[in-house]
Amino acid sequence: MDRSDMAFFDAIFPERISREAEGGPRFLTSKAYASGGQRITNRDATYPKHEYSIAHPPRAQADFEALRAFFYVVGGDADAFRFKDWSDFRGRVDNTTATPVAGVANTWQLCRTYTFGSRQFIRPIYKLAAGCQVIRVRDGVETVLTAAPDVSTGRVVIAGHAAGDVYRWSGEFHVPVAFKDPAAVWRVLGGHKLITEWSGIELEEVRL
16 A cells, blocks of 8 residues: 555665565556457556565574564554565666656656566666665766765766766665554464564565
């Protein structure tokens, strides 16, 4: 659900636990079938939302303690936070771009590009990790810009733009997500270590 009043906790979900996640993008589409059997589809939203499920229990009690504390400080499903999708967290010069932000002078949105054959999908990236660099390609020459992108919005202000300039970037990025459920359900396993299990954790991407 999109919630404009959702607060954002600018911290990353425990990375040792996010390694266990399953999930990916889900497109919002609708479909119908004509009387002749033809399949008719419509993309109801330009961009998909990513969803993740963590079905495996923490491997150590320290992992559970971090996860429980994280759940408390974000208020269950109240606040969003950063999540590292280990399958797709790096932007490289050969798979990124930047697009002009409509109505905002000299401002560009950093994006991740996915190319297959003659088609290309451009995904805006809003939550950058620290250390991202923006590269300008002018007349085939690459130059690293001194302008630093905003890690909270994925935007960068660029001065001296000239027609034909192309911008790319490199660095890591995160997905803004929130817990789907306001409740947590865990149980203490037997054995002398008394490891606490919390399975079935569901996360969903949010638009902020």
